Each structure stands twice: as C-alpha cells, then as structure tokens.
Amino acid sequence: MKSKYDMLIVGGGPAGAIAAKTAAEAGCTVCLIEKRPAIGTPIRCAEGVGREILEEFTRPDPRWISSSIERAKIIVPNGTAIRLDQDDPGNAVGYILDRKVFDRELVWQAAEAGADVFVKTRATAPIMEGGAVRGAKVISIGTPIDIRADVVLAADGTEAQFARRAGLDTTVPLREIMSCTQYLLTDIDIDPVSTDFYLGNDIAPEGYLWVFPKGERTANVGIGISGRKSRDGSRAKDYLDRFIAENFPGGKTIEAIVGGVPVCQPLPCTVADGLMVIGDAARVVDPLTGGGIGNAMFTGRLAAKVAAEAISAGDCSKKTLMPYDVGWRASRMGASLTRNYKIKEFFITLDDRKLNVLADSIASIGLAEFSVSALIKELIKRNPKMLFELGALKSSLS
Amino acid sequence: MNTMLRINRDTCGYCGTCVAVCPEDALELIDAYLSLERECIACGICARACPLGALEVVHEE
Numbered sequence: 001m002k003s004k005y006d007m008l009i010v011g012g013g014p015a016g017a018i019a020a021k022t023a024a025e026a027g028c029t030v031c032l033i034e035k036r037p038a039i040g041t042p043i044r045c046a047e048g049v050g051r052e053i054l055e056e057f058t059r060p061d062p063r064w065i066s067s068s069i070e071r072a073k074i075i076v077p078n079g080t081a082i083r084l085d086q087d088d089p090g091n092a093v094g095y096i097l098d099r100k101v102f103d104r105e106l107v108w109q110a111a112e113a114g115a116d117v118f119v120k121t122r123a124t125a126p127i128m129e130g131g132a133v134r135g136a137k138v139i140s141i142g143t144p145i146d147i148r149a150d151v152v153l154a155a156d157g158t159e160a161q162f163a164r165r166a167g168l169d170t171t172v173p174l175r176e177i178m179s180c181t182q183y184l185l186t187d188i189d190i191d192p193v194s195t196d197f198y199l200g201n202d203i204a205p206e207g208y209l210w211v212f213p214k215g216e217r218t219a220n221v222g223i224g225i226s227g228r229k230s231r232d233g234s235r236a237k238d239y240l241d242r243f244i245a246e247n248f249p250g251g252k253t254i255e256a257i258v259g260g261v262p263v264c265q266p267l268p269c270t271v272a273d274g275l276m277v278i279g280d281a282a283r284v285v286d287p288l289t290g291g292g293i294g295n296a297m298f299t300g301r302l303a304a305k306v307a308a309e310a311i312s313a314g315d316c317s318k319k320t321l322m323p324y325d326v327g328w329r330a331s332r333m334g335a336s337l338t339r340n341y342k343i344k345e346f347f348i349t350l351d352d353r354k355l356n357v358l359a360d361s362i363a364s365i366g367l368a369e370f371s372v373s374a375l376i377k378e379l380i381k382r383n384p385k386m387l388f389e390l391g392a393l394k395s396s397l398s
Numbered sequence: 399m400n401t402m403l404r405i406n407r408d409t410c411g412y413c414g415t416c417v418a419v420c421p422e423d424a425l426e427l428i429d430a431y432l433s434l435e436r437e438c439i440a441c442g443i444c445a446r447a448c449p450l451g452a453l454e455v456v457h458e459e
C-alpha cells in the first residue's frame with residue numbers, strides 16, 4: 001500500500017469496482033479498500049438486474065449468472081397476477097446474478113486494469129484539510145494507516161459513513177429504509193424464468209415480497225418492509241416466515257441474509273471538495289423497485305471519469321467535480337429516480353382493496369412492453385380517477 | 399435511571415441497516431461485529447429498523 005494515490009475508493013461493491021476500473025484505465029493511480037475480509041460476501045441482495053444495463057458494463061458470463069428471466073408477475077392480495085411478458089420469447093430481459101462471484105469479477109477487472117486492492121481495510125474517517133477531503137484514515141488488518149488522495153470516492157453502500165463524516169448528511173429516515181430479510185430456498189415449486197412480486201399490507205407493508213429464481217427449484221425468497229412498519233412480532237423476518245410457511249412449507253433454507261435498502265431521495269449534493277459519493281451511499285437506489293446494482297455501476301463510472309479529468313487538471317475542488325452531480329441528475333437514471341420516487345410515495349398510500357381493483361383492471365390485457373413505466377402508464381389510462389395524482393407524470397413515462 | 403442500547407449479537411445478521419438510520423452516527427459495523435462507538439441518545443430508531451430485532455433500548459435502575 002502506498003501512502004498517496006490519485007484516487008482512493010472506499011467500498012468494494014459494484015459502484016467502487018466499476019469506478020476503480022474506469023479510473024485505472026484513464027491512467028490514474030487507484031486504491032480500492034473494502035472493510036470485509038472477502039469481496040461480495042455475505043451478499044445483501046436479491047441479485048436481479050436488467051439485461052441492458054448489465055451489458056453496458058460487462059458481458060454476461062455463465063460463471064456468475066444463476067438464471068435468465070423472461071417474465072415478471074405482480075401478485076396482489078386477492079390473488080390476481082399481472083403478467084409482464086416480453087415480446088421476444090426465449091430472450092432474457094434480465095438475470096439473477098450470483099453476486100458473490102459477480103462482485104469479485106468486477107474487482108478482479110479493476111485490479112487487472114491496474115488498481116491496488118486491499119480487503120479487511122476499513123476507512124474510519126476522512127483526512128480533512130481546510131474543509132477539503134484529502135484522503136482517509138484506515139485500519140488495514142489491525143494497522144492504522146493514513147492514505148492520501150486527490151479525490152476520495154465514497155462507495156460504502158447503505159451505511160454511508162464516510163461522506164457523513166466529511167459533513168454530508170446521509171442518514172436515511174426510518175420510513176424510507178426498506179428493512180429486508182431473504183432466504184435462499186431450495187426444493188420448492190417455482191416458475192424458473194419469472195421474477196414474482198407479492199404486494200399487500202398483510203404481506204409486506206409499504207414494500208414487497210419477492211421470489212427470484214436461482215435455478216429450477218431454488219430461489220431468493222425475500223421481503224422488504226418500511227422501517228416505520230417494523231416492530232417486535234412484525235419485522236421483515238416475521239412476515240417472510242409466515243409467507244414461507246403458507247407457500248413453500250417444504251422449502252429448505254441454505255442461506256439467510258438481512259439488509260437495508262435506502263428508498264429515500266438522493267443526497268442533495270453528491271460532491272464536495274475532494275469527495276464524490278457513488279452508488280447506494282449517494283442514495284441512488286430506484287425507490288420503486290429497490291434495485292441499485294445498475295445505478296451503482298452507472299454513478300461509479302461517471303464519477304471516475306469526472307475525477308480523472310479533475311486530477312489531470314490539478315483541481316479537485318467541488319466546482320470541478322460538480323459535472324458528476326449535474327451529469328447523473330440530467331441522465332435517464334436521474335429522471336427515472338425523480339419519477340419513481342413520486343410513484344412510490346403514491347403507491348404506499350394504496351390499501352389492499354385499491355391494489356386489487358388496479359390489478360383486476362389490467363390483468364386480462366397483454367402488456368406490449370416489459371417495463372415498469374409501461375405498466376404504470378396502462379394503469380393510469382384505465383384508472384384515471386384513482387390514480388389522478390399520477391396523471392401529471394404521464395408524459396415522463398416513455 | 400440509565401437508558402442504553404443493548405445489542406444481541408446472537409441475533410444480529412451484521413447488515414448495517416441500523417447504521418444507516420442512526421441520527422447520531424453512533425454505530426459501526428466492524429466486519430461481523432456491531433459496535434456502539436460513539437454517544438448514543440437511546441432514541442430507538444435503529445431498534446425499529448432492524449430486520450431481526452437484535453437491538454433493544456433498555457432502562458436500568
């Protein structure tokens with residue numbers, strides 16, 4: 001480990017790994033640190049990702065693809081299922097990854113591009129000088145070290161403590177944290193090419209329950225509920241256990257994980273002097289779906305490009321790093337975050353009866369396009385009164 | 399009376415959800431070990447958010 005790098009990246013998830021690779025390829029000296037002893041484990045994810053966004057960053061590889069997805073079903077309390085099929089059967093719309101392997105692969109690619117990588121190395125605080133971030137104090141397998149850098153990228157996921165200690169408030173409001181539990185269940189009857197989402201206030205209050213296939217008879221079965229609905233006796237694990245007892249009584253759990261997904265609005269500003277915040281730490285998870293892998297990679301790449309230019313210009317002030325913040329907000333991702341936040345805020349107000357009515361209005365028609373926005377658009381068309389508040393968003397649902 | 403946060407490490411799944419919602423930045427996840435590193439105001443927000451119920455604000459005489 002050197003004591004000075006062009007760029008220091010805190011966190012070895014998809015955001016940090018793609019950033020490290022991008023920066024190393026741009027010719028920067030890069031240090032990536034990960035506090036856990038192994039990249040990618042334990043997972044904190046249902047592992048679903050869209051084909052298009054994934055292929056923008058790397059070629060799908062059978063070594064880390066658990067299954068290919070051809071359709072989705074949304075199941076409401078009365079049992080009605082809305083089916084989203086794709087027009088081109090046999091072709092994957094998305095994948096369920098094996099993130100233990102996938103995350104390693106991305107870090108591997110970063111290392112191959114020239115980045116230094118250190119595991120069991122935790123950033124404890126930023127090094128601040130004159131209000132600017134100039135590196136990080138870290139503990140690497142017990143040894144305290146100062147690592148200086150022109151720019152630090154905070155890619156530390158849900159916890160997001162690095163940016164917080166540099167003065168940005170990353171605290172997630174209780175109502176906007178999805179409190180999650182997931183089992184890798186095997187020996188169960190599932191539709192092996194469908195991602196299934198269960199909605200309802202008795203099933204997953206202000207969240208949803210998912211069944212994402214990992215093989216013919218194996219799936220990630222998990223749940224996220226709003227933090228404000230979480231209490232003794234009605235926590236994520238309690239809801240999940242009830243669902244499984246009813247629907248998959250013979251299933252065997254071979255992995256149990258927990259996690260928190262921030263579904264709040266993004267940080268008001270994702271840069272500061274010498275600092276950029278990317279991925280979950282920047283709170284850029286899709287608030288409607290809870291998906292954050294794609295957005296983590298997208299923000300990681302964009303931030304690294306802007307940082308590399310700032311470093312070669314010899315100016316890493318907030319002003320010079322600002323094109324990153326402006327850039328992602330102006331992107332398709334930025335627009336969909338804004339829109340989906342509004343949709344989420346509206347949908348959590350719907351009771352089970354309304355969910356049933358909405359699903360019944362659309363269950364019998366075939367949706368021409370496989371996307372959340374196509375679905376919402378169709379729902380608004382068929383239920384203009386109930387979804388009056390969403391009418392204003394119609395034009396943004398392309 | 400003394401109010402404090404009790405961490406049940408046999409229950410904790412070391413996921414960091416509590417860390418994300420703590421308004422005081424009091425908690426820290428060091429590998430698989432959740433640690434109370436700084437001043438806690440015993441607000442109980444972390445205990446609500448935990449998916450497993452591993453945290454509890456307790457009142458001691």
Ligand SMILES: Cc1cc2nc3c(=O)[nH]c(=O)nc-3n(C[C@H](O)[C@H](O)[C@H](O)COP(=O)(O)OP(=O)(O)OC[C@H]3O[C@@H](n4cnc5c(N)ncnc54)[C@H](O)[C@@H]3O)c2cc1C
Nearest residue numbers: 011013014015035045046047048123157259279280292293
């Ligand atoms: C239950 C659950 C299900 C999910 N399902 C999906 C899904 O199906 N599809 C999807 O797209 N997204 C899903 N997500 C979200 C997805 O997992 C995240 O959006 C994604 O991992 C974000 O990547 P990241 O690189 O920003 O952060 P992370 O992958 O969280 O990586 C952050 C890394 O930083 C490390 N770190 C933290 N603090 C420090 C420090 N001080 N020093 C050094 N290292 C540090 C952490 O150990 C971690 O490895 C899910 C999340 C959960 C919890």
Ligand code: SF4
Nearest residue numbers: 410411413414416448
């Ligand atoms: S939220 Fe609960 S399970 Fe997760 S780290 Fe905190 S105490 Fe442990």
Ligand code: SF4
Nearest residue numbers: 420438439441442444
């Ligand atoms: S009780 Fe409140 S202050 Fe104390 S650790 Fe939990 S969230 Fe933080």
